[in-house]
Amino acid sequence: xxxxxxxxxxxxxxxxxxxxxxxxxxxxxxxxxxxxxxxxxxxxxxxxxxxxxxxxxxxxxxxxxxxxxxxxxxxxxxxxxxxxxxxxxxxxxxxxxxxxxxxxxxxxxxxxxxxxxxxxxxxxxxxxxxxxxxxxxxxxxxxxxxxxxxxxxxxxxxxxxxxxxxxxxxxxxxxxxxxxxxxxxxxxxxxxxxxxxxxxxxxxxxxxxxxxxxxxxxxxxxxxxxxxxxxxxxxxxxxxxxxxxxxxxxxxxxxxxxxxxxxxxxxxxxxxxxxxxxxxxxxxxxxxxxxxxxxxxxxxxxxxxxxxxxxxxxxxxxxxxxxxxxxxxxxxxxxxxxxxxxxxxxxxxxxxxxxxxxxxxxxxxx
Amino acid sequence: xxxxxxxxxxxxxxxxxxxxxxxxxxxxxxxxxxxxxxxxxxxxxxxxxxxxxxxxxxxxxxxxxxxxxxxxxxxxxxxxxxxxxxxxxxxxxxxxxxxxxxxxxxxxxxxxxxxxxxxxxxxxxxxxxxxxxxxxxxxxxxxxxxxxxxxxxxxxxxxxxxxxxxxxxxxxxxxxxxxxxxxxxxxxxxxxxxxxxxxxxxxxxxxxxxxxxxxxxxxxxxxxxxxxxxxxxxxxxxxxxxxxxxxxxxxxxxxxxxxxxxxxxxxxxxxxxxxxxxxxxxxxxxxxxxxxxxxxxxxxxxxxxxxxxxxxxxxxxxxxxxxxxxxxxxxxxxxxxxxxxxxxxxxxxxxxxxxxxxxxxxxxxxxxxxxxxxxxxxxxxxxxxxxxxxxxxxx
Ligand code: SF4
Ligand code: SF4
Numbered sequence: 161x162x163x164x165x166x167x168x169x170x171x172x173x174x175x176x177x178x179x180x181x182x183x184x185x186x187x188x189x190x191x192x193x194x195x196x197x198x199x200x201x202x203x204x205x206x207x208x209x210x211x212x213x214x215x216x217x218x219x220x221x222x223x224x225x226x227x228x229x230x231x232x233x234x235x236x237x238x239x240x241x242x243x244x245x246x247x248x249x250x251x252x253x254x255x256x257x258x259x260x261x262x263x264x265x266x267x268x269x270x271x272x273x274x275x276x277x278x279x280x281x282x283x284x285x286x287x288x289x290x291x292x293x294x295x296x297x298x299x300x301x302x303x304x305x306x307x308x309x310x311x312x313x314x315x316x317x318x319x320x321x322x323x324x325x326x327x328x329x330x331x332x333x334x335x336x337x338x339x340x341x342x343x344x345x346x347x348x349x350x351x352x353x354x355x356x357x358x359x360x361x362x363x364x365x366x367x368x369x370x371x372x373x374x375x376x377x378x379x380x381x382x383x384x385x386x387x388x389x390x391x392x393x394x395x396x397x398x399x400x401x402x403x404x405x406x407x408x409x410x411x412x413x414x415x416x417x418x419x420x421x422x423x424x425x426x427x428x429x430x431x432x433x434x435x436x437x438x439x440x441x442x443x444x445x446x447x448x449x450x451x452x453x454x455x456x457x458x459x460x461x462x463x464x465x466x467x468x469x470x471x472x473x474x475x476x477x478x479x480x481x482x483x484x485x486x487x488x489x490x491x492x493x494x495x496x497x498x499x500x501x502x503x504x505x506x507x508x509x510x511x512x513x514x515x516x517x518x519x520x521x522x523x524x525x526x
Numbered sequence: 527x528x529x530x531x532x533x534x535x536x537x538x539x540x541x542x543x544x545x546x547x548x549x550x551x552x553x554x555x556x557x558x559x560x561x562x563x564x565x566x567x568x569x570x571x572x573x574x575x576x577x578x579x580x581x582x583x584x585x586x587x588x589x590x591x592x593x594x595x596x597x598x599x600x601x602x603x604x605x606x607x608x609x610x611x612x613x614x615x616x617x618x619x620x621x622x623x624x625x626x627x628x629x630x631x632x633x634x635x636x637x638x639x640x641x642x643x644x645x646x647x648x649x650x651x652x653x654x655x656x657x658x659x660x661x662x663x664x665x666x667x668x669x670x671x672x673x674x675x676x677x678x679x680x681x682x683x684x685x686x687x688x689x690x691x692x693x694x695x696x697x698x699x700x701x702x703x704x705x706x707x708x709x710x711x712x713x714x715x716x717x718x719x720x721x722x723x724x725x726x727x728x729x730x731x732x733x734x735x736x737x738x739x740x741x742x743x744x745x746x747x748x749x750x751x752x753x754x755x756x757x758x759x760x761x762x763x764x765x766x767x768x769x770x771x772x773x774x775x776x777x778x779x780x781x782x783x784x785x786x787x788x789x790x791x792x793x794x795x796x797x798x799x800x801x802x803x804x805x806x807x808x809x810x811x812x813x814x815x816x817x818x819x820x821x822x823x824x825x826x827x828x829x830x831x832x833x834x835x836x837x838x839x840x841x842x843x844x845x846x847x848x849x850x851x852x853x854x855x856x857x858x859x860x861x862x863x864x865x866x867x868x869x870x871x872x873x874x875x876x877x878x879x880x881x882x883x884x885x886x887x888x889x890x891x892x893x894x895x896x897x898x899x900x901x902x903x904x905x906x907x908x909x910x911x912x913x914x915x916x917x918x919x920x921x
Contacts, residue, residue: 227877229895231607231867258667261643265874268842272878283666285679286639286646292682293664299675445646445662449654474607476870480647483603484654 161369163347169366170350174392177357181212182250192308193248194255195239195263196388197416197441198284200431203301205360206316206324207308209252213356215390215412217242219504227269228262233472234503235388236262243274253278253311255304258286259443260477280307287445288436297432305428321427327360328421334367335417345395345405352413353390379404380522383459385485386470387441387478388412391505394470401519407462409455410470411441442477451481452488459494465522467496468515495521530735530798531774533767535759542752543742547626550577556633556695559652561645562745563815564638564663565684565833567711570749571704572691576636577629578746579648583611583899584738585625586618587790592899595623609868610899612648619655631656634694636687638663640839641815642871659694661687665834669841672834680830705825711749712820717757718744719817724764725808726856729773731764734784734807735797736774744816779804780920783852783891785811786864786872787898792906799910803917809856811837811849842875846882853887860920861891862913867903892916 173180181191192209194201204211220228220237223244228237242248254277256267270279283300285293309315338351355363382403389410398405408414419438422430439454440446459467467489471478482498489496497514550557557575560566569576586592592614598621599613600606618624635658637649646662653660663683666676692698721740725732740760747753782800784807789796797807818832837845852858861883863876876893884890892912897903 227875229865229870229873229877232870232874261871262874264643264667265842265871268875269878281667281669283676285666286643286664287662287683290683290686292679292686295682296666296675296679299678303673303675442647443643445664446650447653447660447662476607476609476644477647479605479608480612480644480651482605484651486603 161366162371163343166366166370167347167350170347170354171392173354173357174350174390177212178247178250180358181210184210185250190252190312191250192253192255192311193251194257196257196259197411198257198259198435199255199282200301200435201356202321202324202328202421202431203305203316203428204255204308205327206321207305207312208314209308209312210359211356212251213412214239214242214248214254215353215356215388216503217247218245223273227273228266231474232262233474234501235472236266238503240266240269240273243270243277248274248277251277253280253308255280255282257282257284259284259441260475278311280304285436286443288440289445289447294429294432294436297436298429301428301431318427322423324360325421325427325430326423327364329423331355331360331363331367332417332420334364338367338370339414342404342406345399346392348405349389349395349413350392352417353392356412356416380466380519380524381406381462381464382466382468382518382522383407383409383455383462383464384468384470385409385455386411386501387472387475389470389501391501391503393505393507394499394501397507397511397515398468401515402524403466403468403515403519403522406464407458409439409451409458415439415441442481452485455485456488456492465494466518467494468518469496469498470501471498473500473502530733530801531772533736533760533763535756535763536739538756538759539740539743542747542756546746550575551626551630557630558634558636559629559632559649560636561638561641561649563641563645563833563836564636565829566636567704567707567749567829568684568687568691568699569636571707572695572699574634574691574695576746577632579615579629580611581742581745582618582624582629583615584787584790586614587899588793589625590791590901591624592791593901595621596900596902606867606900609642609644609648610897611868612644612651614899616648616651616655619652632658634658634691635660636663637661638665638833640665640833640836642838642869644869644871659690661690663687663833665839667841668834668839670844672831676834677827677830680834681826684826684830705822707749708820708825708829709822710751710754712818712822714744714748714754714757715817716819717754717761721757721761721764722809722814724761724768727768728781728857729771729775729778730781730806730808730856731767731772731774733774733797733801734810734813735788735793737810737813738788738793741813741816748816773806775801775804775806777804778806780859780917781806781808781857783807783809783811783849783856783858783861784864785849785861785876786866787812787869788864789896789898789901789904791899791901792904795906796909800913800917803914805913805917807862809852809858811852814852838872842878845875846879849879849883850886853883853889858889860889860916862916863891863893864898865893865895867895867897868899890919
């Protein structure tokens with residue numbers, strides 16, 4: 161398959177993930193939604209559901225406004241809107257983890273805003289590095305497994321779970337390979353998103369036959385840091401300023417994809433270890449400042465010359481981390497800009513000015 | 527001007543708080559900055575002086591220093607969506623400004639996320655700034671009874687915190703002293719609950735702004751004899767008030783419920799304005815957070831439970847039913863909800879809670895959009911207009 165065709169097909173999945181999943185449901189195949197990259201897709205898949213990351217609903221409107229203050233991020237408001245207006249009506253269950261204060265409260269509001277939605281809560285610990293946190297997560301996953309089994313009407317065996325783990329590990333390797341090939345912002349980020357919006361089998365059918373295309377040359381190398389970033393338009397915008405994203409700390413991209421699940425240990429524990437062991441997101445305690453260290457390492461190793469912070473407006477957790485990260489980048493002489501995103505996405509004059517200024521500081525790479 | 531009836535113990539309160547801050551500023555004993563919902567008993571048992579930045583944030587707000595300090599936090603890179611307690615205290619530290627200057631630097635930090643996730647983010651910033659260890663107690667959101675995995679996780683964390691605390695201080699935390707502290711804390715909370723319950727009387731002997739004042743001691747000194755004695759006196763004095771049939775608000779006409787932290791910079795102005803119209807806030811959700819009796823037969827388990835099951839950490843149906851109970855138990859005519867720009871944890875869900883209260887009790891309310899410390903989100907004229915219209919609608 162050519163790059164151009166892959167780009168088209170993956171973009172299509174990102175543009176409308178719902179239609180194919182609805183059609184699959186008619187064919188007897190169910191899907192379960194999940195809210196964040198701390199929910200193990202392997203477990204959902206092993207229970208017989210297509211795991212669908214809930215990335216973007218319609219622009220927030222009356223339904224969200226009736227339940228949520230305008231000072232909540234538009235990502236969360238949009239998802240509530242989508243649950244209320246039927247965008248997500250094909251989902252057999254919605255798995256909501258404990259992440260930030262907004263999502264934590266949202267789990268309660270969904271049941272009223274979208275009656276009939278089957279909500280399953282997953283209490284992801286805020287601490288990720290202690291043995292008691294890993295034990296707690298393992299127990300929480302065991303409880304989630306039981307809840308999923310009840311809806312699926314069938315048990316999840318250990319071997320089935322191992323198969324799902326192996327399948328997703330294969331997807332992750334494929335994504336790592338694609339990143340190496342430096343195929344340009346749109347294909348790479350469409351591919352990350354596609355894996356979260358379609359089954360792993362379909363994803364492998366798309367990505368494995370991909371012929372290595374031409375490496376993109378002559379672009380400026382940047383790293384992107386942020387939370388959920390399901391908007392391909394943002395990556396296109398960066399490309400307009402000649403920027404190629406060579407490293408990221410984005411929860412819908414490499415934070416979702418990086419790190420394999422151990423295939424030999426007790427599978428639930430292996431899942432707990434992989435999910436908690438990753439580079440933490442801002443909703444997790446980070447006692448050794450891994451986020452900052454990995455940003456500097458990532459920038460250095462990838463040859464990025466600048467950093468774009470692309471976070472949701474009103475996201476308190478990212479806003480807490482920003483000043484520290486920015487200060488460190490300044491100290492290291494790495495230029496950065498910050499974009500605060502809202503849904504629907506409108507590139508403002510200020511964003512363009514900032515990107516232009518950053519772009520002028522970067523050299524044409526190779 | 528509405529008169530605010532003072533309790534005799536308010537004089538002691540000033541002394542107690544001055545003594546507390548003097549000691550915090552001058553003592554050589556180790557100091558910890560701690561979140562208001564963290565198990566401070568562990569620190570007291572370890573002979574560490576606890577310092578509460580949230581309490582200081584409230585002082586900053588009340589002294590009208592919040593606007594400047596919040597904008598100074600903006601200069602440090604913290605934008606407006608960050609909790610204004612965090613913003614103003616971070617800026618106070620950086621600039622050395624505040625009602626008492628900057629708070630004394632901590633030797634360690636203790637945070638708990640039972641109030642919000644903001645707490646540990648804020649304390650991470652502090653931990654990096656002061657280069658001191660952060661002890662963190664992670665309390666999963668709670669649907670009712672703690673699950674078996676919650677219990678195990680919480681108790682193992684407490685054990686770890688105690689052992690880390692011992693390592694930091696170079697001496698073990700004395701368990702007997704800890705149990706003793708838990709006992710005092712528990713007894714003090716019981717007194718506080720009794721005082722709250724006296725507010726059911728008609729007229730109500732205490733208005734919410736009274737409680738915002740008197741809560742300073744339960745927040746900062748629970749677990750000490752001083753706090754216990756203070757609330758013993760207060761209880762007796764409030765009882766006398768009830769016996770005399772004396773109301774906190776002259777000619778109490780409306781009995782209201784207040785939800786959330788108040789806008790500290792407008793405390794007098796707003797509540798006096800309400801009192802002038804005969805509105806007394808006979809109950810509030812905020813000062814009722816400091817409750818919880820420990821079972822000394824299983825101390826760590828019950829400590830874990832109490833700290834996990836505080837109101838903001840309970841799932842919405844449980845929270846809503848607490849509000850409904852308040853409306854009934856305190857014979858409330860209307861409720862006022864502060865949709866506090868700073869605090870997503872406590873605020874998100876208020877719209878739905880308001881609907882549920884009205885559906886279940888027929889009692890209506892208003893929602894005010896503002897912030898507890900940053901005055902730029904407070905529109906005085908609009909808020910007063912809303913309150914007046916609301917009170918008129920209750921007639
Ligand atoms: S973007 Fe921030 S506020 Fe929004 S859901 Fe994610 S962590 Fe929460
Ligand atoms: S977010 Fe709310 S609960 Fe948390 S520290 Fe701020 S005011 Fe307190």
